[in-house]
Amino acid sequence: MIAERMLDMHSWSKPSNAIMSAGTQAEISRMYLTRRTFLGTCAALAMTPPRPAFAAKALRVGMTPAFLHTQYGLLANWREYMATKLERPVEIVQRDSYRETMDLLRLEQLDFAWICSYPYVYLRKLLRLVAVPLYLSQPFYRAYLIVSLKNRHIKNLSQLRGKVFAYADPYSLTGHLVPRYQLRKMGEDPEKFFSKTFFTYSHNKLIEAVAAGLAQGASVDGYVWDSLNALKPDITRHTFPVSQSREFGFPPFVARLGVAEGDFAAVQNMLIAMRQNQQGNSLLQHLNLNGFIHGVPSLYDEVAEMMRAFGEG
């Protein structure tokens, strides 16, 4: 299975109907109640001040995936859930760039983190895999190559030569490493292929940048695009996914090596048990996920492969 995926990596496959079937969309719509109610809840919970950290006991959890970044209400609910289940305070730590979260992990300022696959592989020696989310019942996700509606005639990356291209984060897999690797495979120099590139430091903003026409193209986290498309289509409808990458291991939940075994196990069990719990299930639905599984580091071998192409990892 891994070998198959390795083969696929060299080319963007056409987005199939599998991006999101009509049935799935309807399901998601039901899951998310109404958009208005949801945003209202977010706003209300965003006001809740973070619980003061109890120096010894509080678990510090870092969050990077862009999809979550702006859903403060959802994060607050999740933090509440975790604190209840773990019977100890949990502190959520958010940073603007992946780099900062990585630094916090390195400096042991965080105990756990939900990070992108690329930073995970990058810091693999310092981290332990806690759990891998299930998206569309699989621990995988894809990168979408999106263009603005005006540029719908563009069918692949090579047609974006000399254009303005937007990246998500320097340490984003789908938003940076994948398109650059793709270009490298095409024999192009990613630094010269586009006339201009810039980082938006979040997938939401990446979609916004393409929607506004600021960038002619971008490579975006397919999970984020699909979830936003179901939740807030007013932005995604100005973008058009022209192709998608092969599958990669979904951004994992990790722990730094120094975390106590008891804490590690507690967090791991809490995450994996979420799909069995009614409240946990509801949170997962809002996250547009199906649950967490144990996962294995080899899920991310392709990422390491790609990183090696750029002399990293």
Place this chain on the structure above:
Amino acid sequence: MRFLLNLSFRYKVPLWGSLLIVATATIISSTLLLRSYGELKSDLLRDATTQGRTMATTLFPAMLQDQVWRAYEIIKAPFGREPGDSPGQAESFVVLDQRGQVYVSTSPESLPMLADFRQLSPEYAVLAGTIAQPGRESSVLEPDGSDHLFVATPIREEQAHLGTLVQIYSKKVLQSRFQKSARQAALIALLVIVLLLPLGWYWGQRTAVPLVRLTERMEELGRRLPDDLAPELYDYQDELGRLYRAYNRTLQDLREKAQIEGQMIHSERLAAIGRLTAGIAHEVNNPLVGMLTALNTLRHHDALSPRTLKTLTLLERGLMQIKDTVGALLVEAKVKSRDLSPQDLDDVRTLIEPQAREQGVHLRWNSQLTAPLSLPSSSVRQVLINLLLNAVHASRPGGEISVAITIADATLSMVVVNGGQILTERQTAHLFEPFANADERGHGLGLWVCYQIARQLGGDIAVESEIHDGLGRTSFKVTLPVEAPQ
């Protein structure tokens, strides 16, 4: 134009007033509007400049670190999510780098990244030339004939100049907002005009109508004496009010003058008639006396046939009638006569009373005369008898004649009043002329005689005849100056 100036004040004053109101409303509205347009623009530009400086400060680090997205978020922040929801009608904001290329803009469709700003439109080319001058501060640029206003703010700190922020504003939005307030102002001005016009029209009429009336009266003045102007038509102390009063005064003077003139003409005519009559009477009287004497002589000296005698008698009767008439015309008031005594007046009363009774008229007598007066008694008696006889004739049965004889200020005054029909205007005009009022009862010399006597005695005779409380009342008043009794 001439037509307008020739219009009556009735229309001209309200018209000019209305014109003035409309002109004032228009001028004030336009002035306020122009001012508000200026303020609208200066407000916009002041806000824009402040906003530009704030953005330029935060854009500096973003550009320094080449954070395009950060820069985009900074310039996009003032714009709302909805289209058209922009700060102060901004069309778009664009950040230019040092080479004049678009670094980032809020409208990537029309101002794409990396595009050469100068190439995008001729207007931008001119603008870029101005912006490129080194050491520029934040400035407002308004190229001639352009639909846009530009606010250019350099993005620099200390010596490092990274680029320029250009805020583009559409004048059309400014103009449409101006038009909106212009429409509102026009509506208010119209409302003011609608409220003021009737007031102006009323005031104009209030001034014009009295003037028009005055003019009409003045134009009549040449033909006849017009009526007075009712003072309540314009009862104020201004020039028009004074003109009114002056006019009424002048009219009053003119009337008095006309009355005096009429009286003078009347008395002159009576005097001329008197002289003429007296002259003719004298001329007739002299041969008459001779003829009568000759007739008398003839009758006594010759034996005349009965036929001749009868003719002579006929001639004599005719001549005697002429003599009587001429004698009546030859009024000689100052003939030597004894002074007037109260007895003389009683005699007149005694003489008239039977006739009055016969007519069924009551005679009320009131005489204050107690001592003789130095007035010829026969003349005064004749005057009084004539007046009383007239009064008896004019009265209706059951009527009353009152006689009041008084003395005051060395003047004897005799007033005879009777009821019945009053005198006509024509009768009054020729009352004291001989034969003027001749009828079956006489030749109408009675009043003429009275008048002649009164004038010859230095006095006067006046008549008043009017309807009083539905009853006719005619009064003759004779005044005679009295010398101290000799």
